Amino acid sequence: MKKHIQVIAFDADDTLWVNETYFREAEHQFANLLARFETENKIDQELFKMGIKNLLFYGYGVKGFVLSMIECALEISNYKIAPKQIEEILNIGKEMLSKPIELLDGVEDVLKALHGKYKLIFATKGDLLDQERKLEKSGLLQYFHHVEVMSDKKENDYKKLLAHLDINPKNLLMIGNSLKSDVLPLLSVGASAIHVPFHTTWIHEEATVDEQLENNYKTVHKLAEILPFL
Amino acid sequence: MKKHIQVIAFDADDTLWVNETYFREAEHQFANLLARFETENKIDQELFKMGIKNLLFYGYGVKGFVLSMIECALEISNYKIAPKQIEEILNIGKEMLSKPIELLDGVEDVLKALHGKYKLIFATKGDLLDQERKLEKSGLLQYFHHVEVMSDKKENDYKKLLAHLDINPKNLLMIGNSLKSDVLPLLSVGASAIHVPFHTTWIHEEATVDEQLENNYKTVHKLAEILPFL
Numbered sequence: 001m002k003k004h005i006q007v008i009a010f011d012a013d014d015t016l017w018v019n020e021t022y023f024r025e026a027e028h029q030f031a032n033l034l035a036r037f038e039t040e041n042k043i044d045q046e047l048f049k050m051g052i053k054n055l056l057f058y059g060y061g062v063k064g065f066v067l068s069m070i071e072c073a074l075e076i077s078n079y080k081i082a083p084k085q086i087e088e089i090l091n092i093g094k095e096m097l098s099k100p101i102e103l104l105d106g107v108e109d110v111l112k113a114l115h116g117k118y119k120l121i122f123a124t125k126g127d128l129l130d131q132e133r134k135l136e137k138s139g140l141l142q143y144f145h146h147v148e149v150m151s152d153k154k155e156n157d158y159k160k161l162l163a164h165l166d167i168n169p170k171n172l173l174m175i176g177n178s179l180k181s182d183v184l185p186l187l188s189v190g191a192s193a194i195h196v197p198f199h200t201t202w203i204h205e206e207a208t209v210d211e212q213l214e215n216n217y218k219t220v221h222k223l224a225e226i227l228p229f230l
Numbered sequence: 231m232k233k234h235i236q237v238i239a240f241d242a243d244d245t246l247w248v249n250e251t252y253f254r255e256a257e258h259q260f261a262n263l264l265a266r267f268e269t270e271n272k273i274d275q276e277l278f279k280m281g282i283k284n285l286l287f288y289g290y291g292v293k294g295f296v297l298s299m300i301e302c303a304l305e306i307s308n309y310k311i312a313p314k315q316i317e318e319i320l321n322i323g324k325e326m327l328s329k330p331i332e333l334l335d336g337v338e339d340v341l342k343a344l345h346g347k348y349k350l351i352f353a354t355k356g357d358l359l360d361q362e363r364k365l366e367k368s369g370l371l372q373y374f375h376h377v378e379v380m381s382d383k384k385e386n387d388y389k390k391l392l393a394h395l396d397i398n399p400k401n402l403l404m405i406g407n408s409l410k411s412d413v414l415p416l417l418s419v420g421a422s423a424i425h426v427p428f429h430t431t432w433i434h435e436e437a438t439v440d441e442q443l444e445n446n447y448k449t450v451h452k453l454a455e456i457l458p459f460l
Contacts, residue, residue, distance in 0.1 A: 057327050059359030063293040070300065071320055079313040083304050086316060090301055097287050128358045129289030129381040146394065151359040164376065 002230055004170050005192065008114060009161075011176030012124035012131065014198035015223070017138060018102040021200060023065065026092050030069050033085050037077045047072045048203060059151055061127030066093035097130060101138040104198075106224035111143040113227060122147045123161065123174070125181065153181035155188045162189065175226060180207035183217050193217040194226050232460055234400050235422065238344060239391075241406030242354035242361065244428035245453070247368060248332040253295065254430060256322050260299050263315050267307045277302045278433060289381055291357030296323035327360060331368040334428075336454035341373040343457060352377045353391065353404070355411065383411035385418045392419065405456060410437035413447050423447045424456050 013019035027047060031040040038046075050072040051065065058064025069089050073081045114120060122144045124131050131149045135141050146165060150157050162169055169190035176182025176196065183193040184207060195217055220226055243249035257277060261270040268276075280302040281295065288294025299319050303311045344350060352374045354361050361379045365371050376395060380387050392399055399420035406412020406426065413423040414437060425447055450456055 057324055058293055059357070063288060063297060063357075066297060067293060067320065067323070070316065074313050074317050077313070079317075081313055083307070083309040083311050083313075083316075086300065086313075087304050087309075090297065093297070094287055127289070127293075128379060132381050149358060151362050 005118065005173045005230065006171040007119045007121060007165075007167050007173070008230075009121040009123040009172060009174045010111075011174070011178065011182045012122060012134070013126065014177040014200070015104070015175060015182070015196060016107050016140065017104060017134070020198060020202055022096055022099055023202065024200060026065070026069075026096055029092050030073075030089065033088055034073060034076055034081070037080070043072075043076060046076055050075075052204060060125045062093055062096045062130055063127055065096075066090065069093075101134055103138060103140075105222055108140065110223050110227060111140060114230060115143045118230070119145045121145060121165070123150060123153075124148075125150050125153055153178075153185060155185040158185050158189050158191070162191075173230075175223070177201070178205040178207075179209060180205050184209070184213070187213065187216050194229065195219045196221070196223055196226070235348065235403045235460065236401040237349045237351060237395075237397050237403070238460075239351040239353040239402060239404045240341075241404070241408065241412045242352060242364065243356065244407040244430070245334070245405060245412070245426060246337050246370065247334060247364065250428060250430040250432055252326055252329055253432065256295070256299075256326055259322050260303075260319065263318055264303060264306055264311075267310070273302075273306060276306055280305075282434060290355045292323055292326045292360055293357055295326075296320065299323075331364055333368060333370075335452055338370065340453050340457060341370060344460060345373045348460070349375045351375060351395070353380060353383075354378075355380050355383055383408075383415060385415040388415050388419050388421070392421075403460075405453070407431070408435040408437075409439060410435050414439070414443070417443065417446050424459065425449045426451070426453055426456070 010016060027044060030047065031043040034043050047069060050068045054064060054068045058067055066089060069092070070086060073085065073089060111120065120143055122135060126149065128149045132147070135147060148161055150161070162172065172191040174182055174186045174191060174193045177198040178201065179195055183195045186193040197219070218229065240246060257274060260277065261273040264273050277299060280298045284294060284298045288297055296319060299322070300316060303315065303319060341350065350373055352365060356379065358379045362377070365377060378391055380391070392402065402421040404412055404416045404421060404423045407428040408431065409425055413425045416423040427449070448459065
């Protein structure tokens with residue numbers, strides 16, 4: 001792997017810092033708000049469906065998530081939700097947008113070790129302003145040569161990124177927690193990938209991999225374990 | 231001007247296509263929804279204040295605008311707004327996100343004329359997914375060497391863009407409808423600008439210019455009028 005890698009791209013949410021945990025907490029608060037209408041299990045399922053349905057309109061990120069929570073609350077309550085509870089949903093969103101950044105174990109050491117030896121890229125999905133703000137707050141901005149907030153992470157999105165930054169796919173290594181977004185599309189475009197699973201994955205990001213493909217990327221359990229490959 | 235310009239950056243909303251008009255229409259629909267609580271004038275003022283207060287959380291774009299409309303409706307109605315009306319606000323937002331693209335007069339001819347002679351850049355504020363989708367729908371994507379959706383358009387944001395694309399400020403010309411976002415910060419970083427006012431400007435984008443600065447940029451009344459300068 002080492003030989004031809006020149007550029008390393010890092011996913012951010014749940015790769016560099018905690019993110020999915022905050023969504024799970026928000027979903028739990030949301031289910032509590034609606035407890036008089038439905039079970040938490042049903043509310044989780046409906047919110048998930050609403051989020052997927054609305055991806056087309058809102059894309060990824062907190063703002064779209066809040067809009068989907070509001071729409072879901074209207075439906076689940078059969079329009080009986082109280083306006084004060086809508087306000088509480090807005091506040092769940094504002095809290096998410098104001099959370100401090102909690103770096104995952106060893107992240108800064110890894111970036112420090114690789115900085116200067118490789119061109120490091122920040123490549124994440126989500127709301128532009130929110131991701132830029134999180135990167136700023138994290139103190140990690142100084143390690144990255146380039147910051148790319150992507151509206152999606154499919155094969156085609158990576159092709160555009162490679163073209164835009166003039167990178168040969170075989171020189172690129174992507175590191176991330178999502179098989180679906182950070183590993184499989186990279187292999188398809190001819191780049192390399194290392195999978196660093198996080199303990200919580202949004203169902204929408206789950207993927208199954210056929211055994212043959214499993215030989216084409218590495219899996220490590222924490223970020224620091226990528227260093228021996230580099 | 232012509233001599234040293236190599237890169238031309240275009241703002242999109244209200245420079246290449248209609249945008250602010252849709253926000254004005256949405257505000258009018260919103261005021262109608264709340265007509266039993268307040269006058270349209272008061273509702274407009276409160277929504278404007280809410281939008282500015284929430285810029286910090288949501289940034290620019292339709293999703294943040296919808297979240298601000300909902301928060302404003304709760305406050306103006308003193309929490310008496312009906313859930314069905316919250317749904318109507320969500321629908322105003324989804325309609326905005328689904329609008330067809332209405333190109334402004336002469337836009338495609340101008341891009342065609344400049345494409346190949348200059349490096350053309352798309353530089354706009356707003357929601358990442360929404361702006362990418364609008365560019366795709368517009369049929370104008372083919373004319374641009376680079377697409378940059380920016381979380382803000384202050385002096386510092388342009389400095390980052392110049393560094394990132396390795397452009398000397400004196401080689402850059404920006405074209406846009408907002409004095410505050412597309413003209414003044416460009417002059418501050420040593421680039422050139424042409425102002426193409428649109429008939430409607432969001433109050434937040436209004437700016438006054440001292441007379442001396444007025445000699446440093448040009449104003450034209452439609453996009454095609456930039457061609458004689460290039």
